[in-house]
Amino acid sequence: MLHPSATLAGFAAGLKFEDIPTNVVGRCEDLFLDTMGSILAGSSAKPVRSMGSFAGQMAPADGPSEDFVRRTRTSPYFAAMVNAAAAHVVEQDDVHNGAVFHPAAVVFPPALAVAQAIGASGREFITACVAGYEVGIRVGEFLGRSHYKIFHTTGTAGTLAAAVAVGRLLKLDADQMLNAIGSAGTTAAGLWEFLRDAADSKQLHTAHAATAGMQAAYLAKEGFTGAQHILEGAQGMGAGMSDDANPEKLVDRLGSRWTLAETSFKFHASCRHTHPAADALQAVMREHGLKVDDIVSVVTHVHQGAIDVLGPVTDPQTVHQSKFSMGTVLALIALRNSADLAGFDQALGDGSVERFRDLVTMELDKEVDDAYPQRWIGKVTVTTRDGRTLSGRVDEPKGDPGNTLSRPEIEDKTRRLGTYQGAATEQEIDSIIARVWALRDQESLDAILVSAA
Amino acid sequence: MLHPSATLAGFAAGLKFEDIPTNVVGRCEDLFLDTMGSILAGSSAKPVRSMGSFAGQMAPADGPSEDFVRRTRTSPYFAAMVNAAAAHVVEQDDVHNGAVFHPAAVVFPPALAVAQAIGASGREFITACVAGYEVGIRVGEFLGRSHYKIFHTTGTAGTLAAAVAVGRLLKLDADQMLNAIGSAGTTAAGLWEFLRDAADSKQLHTAHAATAGMQAAYLAKEGFTGAQHILEGAQGMGAGMSDDANPEKLVDRLGSRWTLAETSFKFHASCRHTHPAADALQAVMREHGLKVDDIVSVVTHVHQGAIDVLGPVTDPQTVHQSKFSMGTVLALIALRNSADLAGFDQALGDGSVERFRDLVTMELDKEVDDAYPQRWIGKVTVTTRDGRTLSGRVDEPKGDPGNTLSRPEIEDKTRRLGTYQGAATEQEIDSIIARVWALRDQESLDAILVSAA
Structure with a gap:
């Protein structure tokens, strides 16, 4: 040493x-x-x-x-x-x-x-x-x-x-x-x-x-x-x-x-900092059979690095910037069940993407932040139109070594x-x-x- | 703004x-x-x-x-x-x-x-x-x-x-x-x-x-x-x-x-941080008609940046490094009245250069440090074999705008x-x-x- x-x-x-x-x-x-x-x-x-x-x-x-x-x-x-x-x-x-x-x-x-x-x-x-x-x-x-x-x-x-x-x-x-x-x-x-x-x-x-x-x-x-x-x-x-x-x-x-x-x-065509939340949203939507219109808000529980990198991107102006927008990524998941390249090409200026984007917020989470960067835990809290509060969680996002391709x-x-x-x-x-x-x-x-x- | x-x-x-x-x-x-x-x-x-x-x-x-x-x-x-x-x-x-x-x-x-x-x-x-x-x-x-x-x-x-x-x-x-x-x-x-x-x-x-x-x-x-x-x-x-x-x-x-x-x-073929002291030594030697053997120590009064950059160079091993050695630069001034390219080519391994080099120290000086980097004041204190303590000073080194070529x-x-x-x-x-x-x-x-x- x-x-x-x-x-x-x-x-x-x-x-x-x-x-x-x-x-x-x-x-x-x-x-x-x-x-x-x-x-x-x-x-x-x-x-x-x-x-x-x-x-x-x-x-x-x-x-x-x-x-x-x-x-x-x-x-x-x-x-x-x-x-x-x-x-x-x-x-x-x-x-x-x-x-x-x-x-x-x-x-x-x-x-x-x-x-x-x-x-x-x-x-x-x-x-x-x-x-x-x-x-x-x-x-x-x-x-x-x-x-x-x-x-x-x-x-x-x-x-x-x-x-x-x-x-x-x-x-x-x-x-x-x-x-x-x-x-x-x-x-x-x-x-x-x-x-x-x-x-x-x-x-x-x-x-x-x-x-x-x-x-x-x-x-x-x-x-x-x-x-x-x-x-x-x-x-x-x-x-x-x-x-x-x-x-x-x-x-x-x-x-x-x-x-x-x-x-x-x-796996998703976006900044890696969005992936855990995207997988967690996908999981909770699948588990509870949610459709996009069922959701009135999504809180993503994230590490500080996600806030540092994604936080400044509140109103993406380019396809590339939209890949750093947590709201846009989650909107594609909710709308298309996929945040792939083709999805981002069509997201900019799409009213349904923008509406969902504005339902998404980020909050610093101690468990997620403490685990980062060794583990990228995904945690979301979804509030539904009928008043339920649902939690989604993934411990290893798709593509990680324990969940590889x-x-x-x-x-x-x-x-x-x-x-x-x-x-x-x-x-x-x-x-x-x-x-x-x-x-x-x-x-x-x-x-x-x-x-x- | x-x-x-x-x-x-x-x-x-x-x-x-x-x-x-x-x-x-x-x-x-x-x-x-x-x-x-x-x-x-x-x-x-x-x-x-x-x-x-x-x-x-x-x-x-x-x-x-x-x-x-x-x-x-x-x-x-x-x-x-x-x-x-x-x-x-x-x-x-x-x-x-x-x-x-x-x-x-x-x-x-x-x-x-x-x-x-x-x-x-x-x-x-x-x-x-x-x-x-x-x-x-x-x-x-x-x-x-x-x-x-x-x-x-x-x-x-x-x-x-x-x-x-x-x-x-x-x-x-x-x-x-x-x-x-x-x-x-x-x-x-x-x-x-x-x-x-x-x-x-x-x-x-x-x-x-x-x-x-x-x-x-x-x-x-x-x-x-x-x-x-x-x-x-x-x-x-x-x-x-x-x-x-x-x-x-x-x-x-x-x-x-x-x-x-x-x-x-x-003007000198060395790191700029050595120039004010080199000019000050030249001035005091000229003023008092000193020869190299008259000198038993030189204290250079310098800004912190000089200590940061030149301080690590205590025993130069290459021609280039010797240009970052305050002692070597002052030795060339004392011995040849010039720290030019040819001087550095011959300095390495020259016993008389090495002897003088070891007589030279740097000390942080408040006046010099406060003036830096707007002004590069050169100040040296020379102790002579016959016991005198002589000061040399330049306010603008040779080559500076007020003392240009x-x-x-x-x-x-x-x-x-x-x-x-x-x-x-x-x-x-x-x-x-x-x-x-x-x-x-x-x-x-x-x-x-x-x-x-």
Whole structure:
């Protein structure tokens, strides 16, 4: 514990495919497929198109790595930038509850881009991604709740996750990996301020984490040095960006606890903070056979983080912002029994959604807040038109490790996301599914959707 | 004052060449020439070569913008990355005392790269750079002293300075400029932790500020939105990265106070925090005709920021770290009457330097600390072998606005830096000097050193 940054670096540099339990390898494949769906679903979004246009002005016109947004090949840096920007748009990528961190969006895009550039195998890719998850999630846990009140952990911890994944592919030794972590930490960024304006920054945060992390790893390979204690040092990330940073979290059961397998799939197409309440509302409506018109109010009993992130969104103006509106999410559940992508596309300006939205309030709940972020308990109190007060509760939302998605469910989700707005064809999705289910035996990850000219 | 970020954005978007006082235009030319010297002097440094190698793997092999490190042309993004990495290496670029911010290293490289890409004139370039200075310096002042204790303001405020300079070249309107500021602020980064290890992060910080700022501006041109209150908002930079952020500083006398003309040239090749004491020691030695062997101790009376930044450097292991060693800097003054680049190259491992270094201590001084950062007072107390206690004092160090460099002095400094380790030839420096002194009348900034193929 004298030097947790170095312990993390040593673990990441030394991780071997054989060290990774089979269920973790399988879950990594699950998450990669899930992420491909998210990238494709986000690829037509306007901010992602803008990022693609920027890449078009700055990037090489050809290269080894696939840009799934522009359907072109370029250098790894810009492929990672654009794919990472796309991965988080539809809010359907994974989340680690304890770290409040979305690892997939910042780990898979840079790892895939570099794997394609260096001709890495499926096993090398899996090993690198697992290393990125294990480090990034622990960094998120280390930075703690005070960090997440102002900083978007996926942007900050994400930069280190990306650096480690790319660093493992580049076969950095432990010293180089520590340098990569140092460089990544000193360029880590992402603030929540954009939420108030429904601005596009979330896409910038994932793109930035992917590219800054990649840059840190490549520079380390060249001998470029970084701070040796960027996480726990007196002028490091913990000191500058957190009030409750806990270095013990950085090295928590490294090599025996696999945090990748603790991540949750997202079932609803909204901010994760809305999911427990959405599942609890769904449960109480199912249990009591309620219809939307039976309900006159819903109180959601939430943790403080939900209030911090969702509280400012009282009158959503964009589809993206509506995914951060607790009232809108619960309205879709009540009206359609599903808060999926198509539902959000139609929610804005829909009078029935807006009427239900205004019936929903959030209240801080001690039990829920104390359990968070380790457990995301959903609790709602529903008042009915005929005067009943009904409680709904879920202890583990759909998609969490104890209530996870099966491979057919993941395939189904990938197909829905991957074909959203015509991003890919059914045949392309079939091909992706087949390759990912055989990922650990793939000799190369080249030409997933874009063949070399 | 309801929306200072928007006021800043409106000012930057609306700034015209005709609005800028002639002396500020002249000082901008001075600073650009000074920066070209710094870029060339830094171009052979190992971390800069590493950055160039990274660009070589990720960047287009040709383009409109000059990379002075690899002596090649590429896209503006990578030209800015590599030139900005080079600009701050030798610690001879400018500084704004009040903001404790080095604007030149993060403003000129991205502005030049984009000016070359879009065919901007000298006047458009000057206008853009002035806008970048005025915004970046005020952001540094806004973030305050608590920010600088942990964050490298040149990396953080620098990202906004770069975004505004590029944004002005791209002719962003006020709304787009506010979006650019939002995107820049949410990717702004840079921590001091690296100093403890003499790591290469300072070069990464300037490169990162230049590229993240450029990306923010280009994205804004494409319609990509950013937080509207990234500076003063409840989850913005001030909230997350400072304890004493003062929004009034953001709009302090915009349009009448020209902070660019308040910046200082660096005369010594060391961290700016050492300069006042270096000048004070020089003064007391000159006044009393002291030789190095006459001195048995030097107490430097300094501000807290000097102790924070220089204090950890007790036994410098690299040339770069020695520039953050108060003792080493004062040893060079005592031994050579100059702390220039060549002096530092020879200082490491020199017994006479190390002996004098150990005679030097720092003490917090109330007068100096209270005046900082508006004024950088230098005060030393020298004890002599024959038992005298002598005081040295300077109220304005060499290079500060009230004690500035003349154009011949700037030419001389540029020639020394530009030819350092053979970076450029004397003829090339002559050509650069001639072009910069005619900057406001140049129709284009193309082919300063690297002609199109």
